[in-house]
Amino acid sequence: MTTSSSPGRSAADRTRPRTRAPRNTLNRERVLDAAVDLLDRAGPDAFTMRALAERLGVATMAVYSHFSGKDEIIDAVRVRLLAEADLPSRRPEGGERPGPREEVRELCRAAYRLLADHPSVLHLLAARPPDGDEFTLFAERTLEALLRAGLERREAASAYTALTQFTVGAALWAAGSRKRRAAQACREAGAGPGGGTARPAGPAGLPADRYPHLVGLMPELADAVRDGTAQYERGLDALLTGLLG
Amino acid sequence: MTTSSSPGRSAADRTRPRTRAPRNTLNRERVLDAAVDLLDRAGPDAFTMRALAERLGVATMAVYSHFSGKDEIIDAVRVRLLAEADLPSRRPEGGERPGPREEVRELCRAAYRLLADHPSVLHLLAARPPDGDEFTLFAERTLEALLRAGLERREAASAYTALTQFTVGAALWAAGSRKRRAAQACREAGAGPGGGTARPAGPAGLPADRYPHLVGLMPELADAVRDGTAQYERGLDALLTGLLG
DNA sequence: ACCTGAACACCGTTCAAGT
DNA sequence: ACCTGAACACCGTTCAAGT
Numbered sequence: 106m107t108t109s110s111s112p113g114r115s116a117a118d119r120t121r122p123r124t125r126a127p128r129n130t131l132n133r134e135r136v137l138d139a140a141v142d143l144l145d146r147a148g149p150d151a152f153t154m155r156a157l158a159e160r161l162g163v164a165t166m167a168v169y170s171h172f173s174g175k176d177e178i179i180d181a182v183r184v185r186l187l188a189e190a191d192l193p194s195r196r197p198e199g200g201e202r203p204g205p206r207e208e209v210r211e212l213c214r215a216a217y218r219l220l221a222d223h224p225s226v227l228h229l230l231a232a233r234p235p236d237g238d239e240f241t242l243f244a245e246r247t248l249e250a251l252l253r254a255g256l257e258r259r260e261a262a263s264a265y266t267a268l269t270q271f272t273v274g275a276a277l278w279a280a281g282s283r284k285r286r287a288a289q290a291c292r293e294a295g296a297g298p299g300g301g302t303a304r305p306a307g308p309a310g311l312p313a314d315r316y317p318h319l320v321g322l323m324p325e326l327a328d329a330v331r332d333g334t335a336q337y338e339r340g341l342d343a344l345l346t347g348l349l350g
Numbered sequence: 351m352t353t354s355s356s357p358g359r360s361a362a363d364r365t366r367p368r369t370r371a372p373r374n375t376l377n378r379e380r381v382l383d384a385a386v387d388l389l390d391r392a393g394p395d396a397f398t399m400r401a402l403a404e405r406l407g408v409a410t411m412a413v414y415s416h417f418s419g420k421d422e423i424i425d426a427v428r429v430r431l432l433a434e435a436d437l438p439s440r441r442p443e444g445g446e447r448p449g450p451r452e453e454v455r456e457l458c459r460a461a462y463r464l465l466a467d468h469p470s471v472l473h474l475l476a477a478r479p480p481d482g483d484e485f486t487l488f489a490e491r492t493l494e495a496l497l498r499a500g501l502e503r504r505e506a507a508s509a510y511t512a513l514t515q516f517t518v519g520a521a522l523w524a525a526g527s528r529k530r531r532a533a534q535a536c537r538e539a540g541a542g543p544g545g546g547t548a549r550p551a552g553p554a555g556l557p558a559d560r561y562p563h564l565v566g567l568m569p570e571l572a573d574a575v576r577d578g579t580a581q582y583e584r585g586l587d588a589l590l591t592g593l594l595g
Numbered sequence: 596a597c598c599t600g601a602a603c604a605c606c607g608t609t610c611a612a613g614t
Numbered sequence: 615a616c617c618t619g620a621a622c623a624c625c626g627t628t629c630a631a632g633t
Contacts, residue, residue, distance in 0.1 A: 125598075125599075125632095125633085126597095126598065126599090127598095128596080128597060128598080128633080129596090129597075130597095130598090131597080131598085153624090153625070153626085154625080154626060154627085155624090155625080155626090163598075163599095164598065164599050164600075165599090165600090165626090165627095166598075166599065166600080166627085166628095166629095167597075167598050167599075169598095169627080169628095170596080170597055170598070171597095174626075174627070175626065175627090230522070241556070241561060241564065242561075244561070244564045245560075245561045245562075245563055245564045248563040248564055248567055249563045252563065258567060258570050259570050259573070259574075261567060261570070262567050262570035262571045262573070262574045263570075263574050263581060263584050263585070264588075265571070265574075266523070266571065266574040266575065266581055266585070267516075267520075267581070267584065267585030267588060267589075269519075269523075270516060270519035270520040270522070270523050270585065271512075271515060271516045271519055271585070271589070272519070273519045273522060273523075274514075274515035274516055274517070274518045274519025274520070274522070275512075275515040275519070277475070277515070277518060277519070277522075278511070278514075278515050278518075311486070315490075316486060316487075316489075316490040317490075318490055318493040318494045318497065319486065319489045319490045319493055322493055322503060322506060322507050325503050325504050325506070325507035325508075326507045326510070326511065328504070328507070329507045329508050329510075329511040330511065336508060336511055336512070339508050339512065340508070340511070340512030340515065340516070340589070342592065343509075343512060343589055343592030343593045344512075344516070344585070344588055344589050344592055345592065346591065346592035347587065347588030347589055347590065347591035347592035347593075348588045348592075370613095370614085370617075370618080371616095371617065371618090372617095373614085373615080373616060373617080374615090374616075375616095375617090376616080376617085398605090398606070398607085399606080399607060399608085400605090400606080400607090408617075408618095409617065409618050409619075410607090410608095410618090410619090411608085411609095411617075411618065411619080412616075412617050412618075414608080414609095414617095415615080415616055415617070416616095419607075419608070420607065420608090
């Protein structure tokens with residue numbers, strides 16, 4: 106897929122043995138920094154213990170001194186990212202404190218942004234979805250706002266769950282469409298600019314007689330997927346209306 | 351993790367060369383049958399070209415005569431499952447035709463059930479989310495009902511997208527909680543029934559002073575995750591209310 | 596305690612060969 | 615055309631060894 110770019114050290118470097126790393130070059134934090142970076146840059150498939158170690162300038166097995174294995178690293182990355190979400194400040198400096206509905210909206214937006222900025226986290230969430238209580242700060246503040254909005258305890262828990270589920274699903278969609286768009290651009294670049302006879306009828310080869318509405322609404326559906334953020338906000342508004350009345 | 355159960359042939363069988371398979375034992379359909387079965391039974395991690403071939407009673411490379419590789423098989427599995435969703439019949443035999451809102455509800459329920467029954471599809475969806483137009487029949491009928499409910503073209507496309515996003519997110523949550531519950535049961539069985547001193551304070555070790563609402567609502571949150579279907583329906587109703595007014 | 600290199604049991608896939 | 619086995623370049627992880 107990529108050309109022969111070596112991300113860490115050159116092939117020549119990798120051949121001769123690296124100068125031995127100082128005794129305490131590594132710690133959990135440095136490993137996690139590199140893991141998040143590698144995951145976001147290269148994607149989950151390229152997230153390899155060997156690649157991670159190379160990025161740290163260290164032998165592969167050095168990482169095992171600080172983590173029991175790849176799974177523990179993945180768990181730690183997930184916990185860190187979910188905990189570090191850039192949430193809106195609790196007390197806005199200048200303006201009024203927003204109403205509970207507006208605060209829930211802002212919190213969800215922040216969660217969506219986090220997932221959109223770190224597409225690889227989605228892969229981790231899919232492989233091992235969070236406990237619900239792993240969003241900690243996000244959960245705490247969202248639940249508080251939902252209760253303040255007048256919801257009962259059960260209703261608040263249920264609403265929080267629904268909001269989180271929707272947010273993850275929407276982010277998943279956006280990440281997928283981004284990936285697909287990149288793949289398509291790559292394909293078209295490879296095929297060259299000579300496609301005059303392409304696309305005979307249905308945009309995806311779908312029979313328009315069997316799926317009239319689907320084919321007819323294709324442009325609108327493409328729009329909805331294209332601008333993930335705007336689409337997310339529309340859905341979020343609808344969900345909030347249904348949840349808060 | 352598992353005991354030494356060999357899913358396909360015994361270790362002795364695997365040692366001596368298998369009797370050569372007849373010329374046309376394999377075809378795309380048989381491969382996909384086995385793939386879906388293996389995926390649902392053993393999970394995505396155990397979904398291996400070697401395991402798949404063994405289940406088919408065939409050498410590993412035989413599969414490559416019908417599929418270009420693992421990715422193509424995964425794509426085909428996803429398309430097949432999404433296309434084969436067990437949707438509610440278009441014309442109910444006895445009763446009245448339901449209103450558009452009720453029909454959308456039933457369609458979404460069917461989609462959720464499909465994802466819940468095939469948890470591994472979720473992994474595939476996460477790795478390469480669908481085009482939106484891969485749900486074909488589901489999309490066609492949902493879009494039709496949304497238009498019938500009075501939505502504009504853009505609104506219908508947006509609403510369909512939101513419903514699908516929410517459905518995938520909710521199914522993801524349910525699958526995750528199921529997996530986690532199984533893992534926990536396994537862990538407890540291993541530890542034996544001697545846990546009298548466990549769980550000192552917060553259910554997950556969360557500081558109750560930092561996360562009062564989250565800790566306080568833990569039972570309700572656990573309930574919301576426990577019965578995935580009921581939780582999904584509550585969220586779906588809220589979303590529909592917001593979308594259809 | 597922390598880091599290293601070789602080795603083991605896997606994986607997807609290429610390739611030349613069988614029928 | 616379809617199926618096979620050996621081989622290649624990976625992967626996560628175990629292990630004995632270095633400092």
